[in-house]
Amino acid sequence: xxxxxxxxxxxxxxxxxxxxxxxxxxxxxxxxxxxxxxxxxxxxxxxxxxxxxxxxxxxxxxxxxxxxxxxxxxxxxxxxxxxxxxxxxxxxxxxxxxxxxxxxxxxxxxxxxxxxxxxxxxxxxxxxxxxxxxxxxxxxxxxxxxxxxxxxxxxxxxxxxxxxxxxxxxxxxxxxxxxxxxxxxxxxxxxxxxxxxxxxxxxxxxxxxxxxxxxxxxxxxxxxxxxxxxxxxxxxxxxxxxxxxxxxxxxxxxxxxxxxxxxxxxxxxxxxxxxxxxxxxxxxxxxxxxxxxxxxxxxxxxxxxxxxxxxxxxxxxxxxxxxxxxxxxxxxxxxxxxxxxxxxxxxxxxxxxxxxxxxxxxxxxxxxxxxxxxxxxxxxxxxxxxxxxxxxxxxxxxxxxxxxxxxxxxxxxxxxxxxxxxxxxxxxxxxxxxxxxxxxxxxxxxxxxxxxxxxxxxxxxxxxxxxxxxxxxxxxxxxxxxxxxxxxxxxxxxx
Amino acid sequence: xxxxxxxxxxxxxxxxxxxxxxxxxxxxxxxxxxxxxxxxxxxxxxxxxxxxxxxxxxxxxxxxxxxxxxxxxxxxxxxxxxxxxxxxxxxxxxxxxxxxxxxxxxxxxxxxxxxxxxxxxxxxxxxxxxxxxxxxxxxxxxxxxxxxxxxxxxxxxxxxxxxxxxxxxxxxxxxxxxxxxxxxxxxxxxxxxxxxxxxxxxxxxxxxxxxxxxxxxxxxxxxxxxxxxxxxxxxxxxxxxxxxxxxxxxxxxxxxxxxxxxxxxxxxxxxxxxxxxxxxxxxxxxxxxxxxxxxxxxxxxxxxxxxxxxxxxxxxxxxxxxxxxxxxxxxxxxxxxxxxxxxxxxxxxxxxxxxxxxxxxxxxxxxxxxxxxxxxxxxxxxxxxxxxxxxxxxxxxxxxxxxxxxxxxxxxxxxxxxxxxxxxxxxxxxxxxxxxxxxxxxxxxxxxxxxxxxxxxxxxxxxxxxxxxxxxxxxxxxxxxxxxxxxxxxxxxxx
Numbered sequence: 003x004x005x006x007x008x009x010x011x012x013x014x015x016x017x018x019x020x021x022x023x024x025x026x027x028x029x030x031x032x033x034x035x036x037x038x039x040x041x042x043x044x045x046x047x048x049x050x051x052x053x054x055x056x057x058x059x060x061x062x063x064x065x066x067x068x069x070x071x072x073x074x075x076x077x078x079x080x081x082x083x084x085x086x087x088x089x090x091x092x093x094x095x096x097x098x099x100x101x102x103x104x105x106x107x108x109x110x111x112x113x114x115x116x117x118x119x120x121x122x123x124x125x126x127x128x129x130x131x132x133x134x135x136x137x138x139x140x141x142x143x144x145x146x147x148x149x150x151x152x153x154x155x156x157x158x159x160x161x162x163x164x165x166x167x168x169x170x171x172x173x174x175x176x177x178x179x180x181x182x183x184x185x186x187x188x189x190x191x192x193x194x195x196x197x198x199x200x201x202x203x204x205x206x207x208x209x210x211x212x213x214x215x216x217x218x219x220x221x222x223x224x225x226x227x228x229x230x231x232x233x234x235x236x237x238x239x240x241x242x243x244x245x246x247x248x249x250x251x252x253x254x255x256x257x258x259x260x261x262x263x264x265x266x267x268x269x270x271x272x273x274x275x276x277x278x279x280x281x282x283x284x285x286x287x288x289x290x291x292x293x294x295x296x297x298x299x300x301x302x303x304x305x306x307x308x309x310x311x312x313x314x315x316x317x318x319x320x321x322x323x324x325x326x327x328x329x330x331x332x333x334x335x336x337x338x339x340x341x342x343x344x345x346x347x348x349x350x351x352x353x354x355x356x357x358x359x360x361x362x363x364x365x366x367x368x369x370x371x372x373x374x375x376x377x378x379x380x381x382x383x384x385x386x387x388x389x390x391x392x393x394x395x396x397x398x399x400x401x402x403x404x405x406x407x408x409x410x411x412x413x414x415x416x417x418x419x420x421x422x423x424x425x426x427x428x429x430x431x432x433x434x435x436x437x438x439x440x441x442x443x444x445x446x447x448x449x450x451x452x453x454x455x456x457x458x459x460x461x462x463x464x465x466x467x468x469x470x471x472x473x474x475x476x477x478x479x480x481x482x483x484x485x486x487x488x489x490x491x492x493x494x495x496x497x
Numbered sequence: 498x499x500x501x502x503x504x505x506x507x508x509x510x511x512x513x514x515x516x517x518x519x520x521x522x523x524x525x526x527x528x529x530x531x532x533x534x535x536x537x538x539x540x541x542x543x544x545x546x547x548x549x550x551x552x553x554x555x556x557x558x559x560x561x562x563x564x565x566x567x568x569x570x571x572x573x574x575x576x577x578x579x580x581x582x583x584x585x586x587x588x589x590x591x592x593x594x595x596x597x598x599x600x601x602x603x604x605x606x607x608x609x610x611x612x613x614x615x616x617x618x619x620x621x622x623x624x625x626x627x628x629x630x631x632x633x634x635x636x637x638x639x640x641x642x643x644x645x646x647x648x649x650x651x652x653x654x655x656x657x658x659x660x661x662x663x664x665x666x667x668x669x670x671x672x673x674x675x676x677x678x679x680x681x682x683x684x685x686x687x688x689x690x691x692x693x694x695x696x697x698x699x700x701x702x703x704x705x706x707x708x709x710x711x712x713x714x715x716x717x718x719x720x721x722x723x724x725x726x727x728x729x730x731x732x733x734x735x736x737x738x739x740x741x742x743x744x745x746x747x748x749x750x751x752x753x754x755x756x757x758x759x760x761x762x763x764x765x766x767x768x769x770x771x772x773x774x775x776x777x778x779x780x781x782x783x784x785x786x787x788x789x790x791x792x793x794x795x796x797x798x799x800x801x802x803x804x805x806x807x808x809x810x811x812x813x814x815x816x817x818x819x820x821x822x823x824x825x826x827x828x829x830x831x832x833x834x835x836x837x838x839x840x841x842x843x844x845x846x847x848x849x850x851x852x853x854x855x856x857x858x859x860x861x862x863x864x865x866x867x868x869x870x871x872x873x874x875x876x877x878x879x880x881x882x883x884x885x886x887x888x889x890x891x892x893x894x895x896x897x898x899x900x901x902x903x904x905x906x907x908x909x910x911x912x913x914x915x916x917x918x919x920x921x922x923x924x925x926x927x928x929x930x931x932x933x934x935x936x937x938x939x940x941x942x943x944x945x946x947x948x949x950x951x952x953x954x955x956x957x958x959x960x961x962x963x964x965x966x967x968x969x970x971x972x973x974x975x976x977x978x979x980x981x982x983x984x985x986x987x988x989x990x991x992x
Contacts, residue, residue: 060823069818069828070811070861076824083576107824176789294671316565323564328555329571329602333564341836366565 003200004193007155007214011224018219025226026066032233033067033103040101040345041240042146044233048107050154051192052182053164054215059154059225060107066226073098074105077112086358088404089113090138094353099345100146110135115199119185119192128195132202134396141393143207144386145347146245148236151208152225153200154215158189164216246383254388254457262456263471269416272476285485286325292492293326299360301495302406305488306368309413310451311441312423313474314481318413319364321481322488331362336371348372348390349397359405368410369394373458378450391461398467407495408467411484412455413474417448498695499688502650502709506719513714520721521561527728528562528598535596535840536735537641539728543602545649546687547677548659549710554649554720555602561721568593569600572607581853583899584608585633589848594840595641605630610694614680614687623690627697629891636888638702639881640842641740643731646703647720648695649710653684659711741878749883749952757951758966764911767971780980781820787987788821788857796990797901798857800983803865804908805946806936807918808969809976813908814859816976817983826857831866843867843885844892854900863905864889868953873945886956893962902990903962906979907950908969912943 036044046063048056064072075096084092090110098104114131117123139149156164165182168174185192204210213224239245273281292298305322307315319333334355343351349369357363373394377387398408415423424437424445444451463469470487474480531539541558543551559567570591579587585605593599609626612618634644651659660677663669680687699705708719734740768776787793800817802810814828829850838846844864852858868889872882893903910918919932919940939946958964965982969975 057822057824061819064823065815065819068811069815069823070830072823073827074823081576081578083578105823316563320560320564324560327552328559328564328567328569328600329552332568335565 003197003204003210003212004155004157007212008157008160009214010216011214011220012217013219013223015219018223021223022226025223025230029067029226029230029233032230032237033071035237036103036233037071037101039237039240042148042236042245043098043100043345044103044148044150045098045142046103046105046229047109047111047149047151048105048154049109049111049152050213050215051156051161051196052185053161053168053178054154054156055218055221056107056154056215057177058218059152059221060105062222063105063225063229067103071101072103072105074107077106077108083358087356088400090400091353091356094350097142097147097346097350099342101345110138111199111203115192115195119188119195128199129202132199135203136205137392137396139203139205139208141349141389141396142347144389147347148232149208150229150232151203151210152228153196153210153212154221155212156215158193160216161186161189246385262452263459264414264452264455267414267471267473269414269419269473269475271473271479273478273482275478278478278482281482282321282485285482285489286321288489289322289325289485289492290327292489292496293330293362295496297496298492300405302357302359303362303488303492304357304401304406304408305362305364306370306408306410307364307366307413308368308370308374308411309472309474310415310420311444312420312427313413313415314477315366315413317477318411318481318484319366321485322364325485326362330360331364332357333364333366336365336367348386349393352397356401357406369397370410370458370462373462374451374454377454378447391458394462395464398462398464402466407491409488409491410463410467410469411472411487412459412469413472413480415474417445419475420445498692498699498705498707499650499652502707503652503655504709505711506709506715507712508714508718510714513718516718517721520718520725524562524721524725524728527725527732528566530732531598531728532566532596534732534735537643537731537740538593538595538840539598539643539645540593540637541598541600541724542604542606542644542646543600543649544604544606544647545708545710546651546656546691547680548656548663548673549649549651550713550716551602551649551710552672553713554647554716555600557717558600558720558724562598566596567598567600569602572601572603578853582851583895585895586848586851589845592637592642592841592845594837596840605633606694606698610687610690614683614690623694624697627694630698631700632887632891634698634700634703636844636884636891637842639884642842643727644703645724645727646698646705647723648691648705648707649716650707651710653688655711656681656684741880757947758954759909759947759950762909762966762968764909764914764968764970766968766974768973768977770973773973773977776977777816777980780977780984781816783984784817784820784980784987785822787984787991788825790991792991793987794855795900797852797854798983798987799852799896799901799903800857800859801863801865801903801905802859802861802908803863803869803906804967804969805910805915806939807915807922808908808910809972810861810908812972813906813967813976813979814861816980817859820980821857825855826859827852828859828861831860831862843881844888847892851896852901864892865905865953865957868957869946869949872949873942886953889957890959893957893959897961902986904983904986905958905962905964906967906982907954907964908967908975910969912940914970915940 036042048060050056060074064074073096077092077096080092084095093106093110096104096106114123114128114135118125118128143149165178165186169178200210200212211228213221215221236245293303307319309315323331323333332355339351352365352369355363355365369390372382372390373387376382401408424441427437459469459471470484472480472483531537543555545551555569559569568591572587572591575587579590588601588605591599591601609618609623609630613620613623638644660673660681664673695705695707706723708716710716731740788798802814804810818826818828827850834846847860847864850858850860864885867877867885868882871877896903919936922932954964954966965979967975967978
């Protein structure tokens, strides 16, 4: 990977001075164009060897382009709010919205490489990180982001010279730390690990660009030209035909007989009011105790509610919150995304509501909207909802590995029961129970929704975050099943 | 304040059971109405004596209304991200958007009261806090928020009984801590401080409602009814005539002669290219050193740029960022507010960009938009921009007290110079320099803007955050004046 970046590339001052003014003007224009279009964001990663000019490159890009539309993020040790959430949370926070450029400096590559070189992790861990990174970047790219990854490289000899030169100059001496020299001693180790990582994360949608960092002018011109090229190419695609990620999704067939997960449920399950009252008290009490368990202070609980209209999500949520201290939970009703949310990758608006430890987040509808309503109503492309299954599994995997307990409930009612509830609601005095035209429209797509739900469960019911199907024709039965399941899940997790 | 809340109020079970169902239904309806209208947010503060049912009240409101549209916030010890910003930052973060209810539990009243009772602060500090709170709540109310403040009270005797009862029951024992008893020993002290605070913060727009907390049913019914009443009253006003804060602003007259701050500037000030090059290097070097000074790690720098179109804000910003490490600063271009920002009080969108310590935020246009473009173009009411001067002074005061260095630059050019620059820009190849129709339109209001600028400087140039007027007909002169001023401000602050 690094051979061409150890050739001693150089640009003389005359050539540099001649080329820079046009390059800067072109970069500014390209930045302006993408900022006007607001169709995609540019994510620039800057990584590489110490002393190879990473910081200089970031500063240079800021000075060549309009810094008002560049968001530069470095990642010093995480804050406590960051430490209490999955590793990737801080990077999600730093993603630029469409129309902007984000320069991420010391990003999701830093920890995996450094930890492996320092032998804090094993090869298997590194390979897992690589896989996760590849899936993450694929998702960003599929969501429309233009990703440009620069690796600033120096040969061992060049790095020694560079560190010495920096130390010699009183203005730059502060930049060389003891850690830099310790890492230099491990140059070969770092090189091997980096090469492994680069080789396995250089993908078609986000290839690495290795830049020799020894000569400042060569480095600057190279980075500037590659960036300009990438911006122009993407802009051209957007203008000519609109950018679309490639999708090669096989169609999802419905079951070849008429049996499916939903219509196999026993919808006659019910419970008496008397038993309900008794059980409600019992399980609410247990849930309250569990969320006050000292062990829960290091965990978090994420509850997801999905279900047909009028299946009783709101009522079930209130039976859970009734057991909790209001200071401990947030309920998040998912409606149409806001403008700021629409300018980000799909999952961004859920990441922002991930709870800190010791907290509960209850989602009334969720990230599954993409494979349910968006799929059925055609709000997104087939490729988008097809890839969502894998993205969602990744997302939940990160939550669980960080200590979250994820409970997902699908509330099922029969078409007849829904009709009955719609009619009841139309008569009721509570305004919040208004039936909208949309509710009636959704009903007509009952079979499409059922098909989507079965696919969703097949593809996203995992061992770490299984779907719980709730037969909800009878509200008492449904609410107790939900409360009991939640208690059991918490019990298992905290034991 | 507390007399009526020590009478031993009680509601019998029969009355309670009879009244609650209708109250709950009405509350739900009222919540639904305000949620549909999305014209204002409801901010409920819950404070009071330990054991008086604060937590129970919060939980009750969540169970009576739809918890999906209530955001409950408690305020445990601040996170490091919160500690590095002004005291009020965490409360701004927790404000509900229009259409939602926010319950703030342990809010901006807690620290001032507790600290005074424990003698960590003096009366003068408390009175300063009271003033700040009053101004803050007045601002919230003027911005449209409906503020409801509940103080849950217990007589000394009732508190003793209550704490003992909680301790006796094994399910509630955990809730009584040693601190609770220590505070109980200081009941009289707390009572005196609280009474002082309540008396001085019970305003027309945000009066305290003291609720006797001894009887659970009385407490619940009282809180529920008051809340319902408040919601209905406000909803009625919105429907009948639209809610408007009262404004009794005296008009701001222009100067009675034609001299003003702007036309008194010496617009012939200029600098040679040679001196500029020398000074640029000198001051950029100094600025770089200053922002790397160890003392700066405990401070932050907030730079505000305002000025006529084409006055050279962008170029000046690039001369500052050119001296800084891109990892250390963010530039924030202020354009039209997003949907999420429009649902919050005016200053919210600036609070969200307040830097942590050791960081620099550069605002390209700022919170002064309200008293400039919004005033001149009539985007807000006279009352709104009139009160903005005081609100902005409060805001900057909080920034400075938290250690921020606030530098505000107004870039002035003459009308002739602007015309020249517009014409040059129309010829230039850089697309980012496009002149829009709006630019030409703004030019026609030159005198109105000048008047607004002079008022702005008179009313918001404070000792802690003075305006620096920059004669910007000559770009070299302007840029050096800005850099030098910044260096001097930093020098003073860090010395």
